[in-house]
Amino acid sequence: MPTLAVIDAGISSIQGLGRYGSQRYGIAPGGAMDRYALGESNALTGQPAGAAAIEIGPLPARFRVMGGPIRIAFAGADRDIYIDDRAVDRGTSLHVTDGEIVSVRGAREGQYTYLSVQGGLHGRDEAQTPPKDLDGQSNRNSWVFRNDDRVAVLAATGGQLERRLRLAKRSSLPIRLVLGPQLDYFSDEVVQAFLAGAWTVSHASNRMAYILDGPRVEFKKGFDIVSDGIVTGHIQISGSGQPIAVLRDRGTIGGYPKIATIISSDIGRFAQTSVGQDLRFEAVSVLEAQVLARDFAFELANLKPKVEAVNQPSITSVRALLANNVAGDACNALDWHIA
Amino acid sequence: MALAHSTYPRALACGDSGVSIEFGDRIDISINDRVLALDASLSATPLLGIMETVPTYRALMIHYDPVEVSYDRVVGHALSLATDEAQPKAVGRQLKIPVCYEAEFGIDVDRVCGQLGLTRNQLIDAHTLPEYRVFMLGFMPGFAYLGGIDPALSLPRCAKPRQGAPAGTISIAAGQCAVHAVEGPSGWHWIGRTPIPTFQDGAGPHFAIEPGDKIRFYPIAPHEWREMKCAGLAGADLLERVC
Numbered sequence: 001m002p003t004l005a006v007i008d009a010g011i012s013s014i015q016g017l018g019r020y021g022s023q024r025y026g027i028a029p030g031g032a033m034d035r036y037a038l039g040e041s042n043a044l045t046g047q048p049a050g051a052a053a054i055e056i057g058p059l060p061a062r063f064r065v066m067g068g069p070i071r072i073a074f075a076g077a078d079r080d081i082y083i084d085d086r087a088v089d090r091g092t093s094l095h096v097t098d099g100e101i102v103s104v105r106g107a108r109e110g111q112y113t114y115l116s117v118q119g120g121l122h123g124r125d126e127a128q129t130p131p132k133d134l135d136g137q138s139n140r141n142s143w144v145f146r147n148d149d150r151v152a153v154l155a156a157t158g159g160q161l162e163r164r165l166r167l168a169k170r171s172s173l174p175i176r177l178v179l180g181p182q183l184d185y186f187s188d189e190v191v192q193a194f195l196a197g198a199w200t201v202s203h204a205s206n207r208m209a210y211i212l213d214g215p216r217v218e219f220k221k222g223f224d225i226v227s228d229g230i231v232t233g234h235i236q237i238s239g240s241g242q243p244i245a246v247l248r249d250r251g252t253i254g255g256y257p258k259i260a261t262i263i264s265s266d267i268g269r270f271a272q273t274s275v276g277q278d279l280r281f282e283a284v285s286v287l288e289a290q291v292l293a294r295d296f297a298f299e300l301a302n303l304k305p306k307v308e309a310v311n312q313p314s315i316t317s318v319r320a321l322l323a324n325n326v327a328g329d330a331c332n333a334l335d336w337h338i339a
Numbered sequence: 340m341a342l343a344h345s346t347y348p349r350a351l352a353c354g355d356s357g358v359s360i361e362f363g364d365r366i367d368i369s370i371n372d373r374v375l376a377l378d379a380s381l382s383a384t385p386l387l388g389i390m391e392t393v394p395t396y397r398a399l400m401i402h403y404d405p406v407e408v409s410y411d412r413v414v415g416h417a418l419s420l421a422t423d424e425a426q427p428k429a430v431g432r433q434l435k436i437p438v439c440y441e442a443e444f445g446i447d448v449d450r451v452c453g454q455l456g457l458t459r460n461q462l463i464d465a466h467t468l469p470e471y472r473v474f475m476l477g478f479m480p481g482f483a484y485l486g487g488i489d490p491a492l493s494l495p496r497c498a499k500p501r502q503g504a505p506a507g508t509i510s511i512a513a514g515q516c517a518v519h520a521v522e523g524p525s526g527w528h529w530i531g532r533t534p535i536p537t538f539q540d541g542a543g544p545h546f547a548i549e550p551g552d553k554i555r556f557y558p559i560a561p562h563e564w565r566e567m568k569c570a571g572l573a574g575a576d577l578l579e580r581v582c
Contacts, residue, residue: 020390020391020402021390021391023391023393023400023402024391024392024393024394024476024550025476025477025480025481025546026476026477026478026479026480026481026482026520027480177354178352178353178354178355180351180352180353181351181352181353181359182351225364226364226365226366226396226397227395227396227475227477228359228361228395228396228397228398228400229353229357229359229393229395229398229399229400230400231353231354231356231357231400231402233354234353234354251477251478252393252477252478253393253395253475253477253478258353261352261353261354261357262354263354263355264354264355264356264405265355286352286354286355286410287410289354289355289405290355290405290409290410292355293355293356293405293406294405294406297406
């Protein structure tokens, strides 16, 4: 079985939809920061939308293909990607052979890129094997890569046809949220100022939480609440008045008041906000958010039909054939056409 | 939009896939009893689309899939169970947990004794006398928040959290006591350590302590700690269940 060997781990890990059921013991579900981009890379390799893939954070990462060939695809944050010295695109499936090095540079726009493998990842049963460090900081529901880790994958199928998908464009629409649950800790003016505010994601942000820079959020009646439950997307206001949006590797309980909650369909878009990039919020009702959640699920489920075969060079253009050297040694026999 | 009842229980929307059913705003056994009762009722009367529930001091967090079930349906179901007269009584187990209070095992024990004006034996007596109640697990995997501590052992949190509290650490702060399941940072005072692995790895995480359990601590000597630690590593079940 071919293997992907981790040369430079960067901030990469294996992520799918996360695993639910252990939050009562203090373990968050984890899972891909951007489920839509995960679905796109999976569609390109013929995987189910929520299948586990390699999530590559904003830092560069490198992998070596051992054995193979394998077929991979990328979606998510925009960045330069090379297979050996060959620049490749996101949004197209790629045939990678034994010994080739997949090199993913730092993210240019967005934060998380997904690398899916045709046939899926078979390295380790996620349900059976926890990650190596049990320091309580890293999420136990994902395999966080270290250099020299190896993931067994399936070999590419025989066909030469590659697939292409028009990846979703980055939208500059506001990130939508539902106000509350601790709305009573903030005055109406403060809530309006929070919604109208221009925010940016701070450098001190990761899979656990994004810290937001912007106006200070004042409390109406103190900031110490008796700890209660946390969901992905909760925006806590810390003691210093700074919003902290908790994400996939969040805690399960917390003691800061939560002014609002990012809706599930916008979590991925929020997670792809680059450090320093402008960010705005818009409040919606729970009912609206649930309609959007269903639309989002529908879009994800309908990615596969949008995948198309990559056009082969047209044989009516001999020049194109020659330029691509597709015809190989046969070119001599076609000389008269060119003349 | 969150329902704005002034009376409990009340439902607070947490985005489109979570709802917090609140029973109060303070740490109180009767409030936590109601949280655990609803947790048990929801487990006995499941609703399709509810993914999991997380009991905390004063509220039950319900995580659900908005594609499968609506907010209104989840809230209606939960509140009908929460206000039901015939609530099941939350039943916790009684557990006995050995603790070594030597400074080698609880690096803050002597400083804590100094701050509280107690001898080591007085502190051990005060800490092992009450029956504690597990309010919730969280913060870190398996980290158990216990209520019922002797007010004589009240100390504020440390000014700065420290890294590396070992697995098994027993800590106190802010009128609470905690059992640490894994190594990690902590802003509480580390007064001892249990050799019992309250978290076990393997096929699916296993946690020895559940919300609602009642716990008593008993002191052990360093050599007993080491023997039990070895036995625990060898797979022995060291947790004493009184009932």
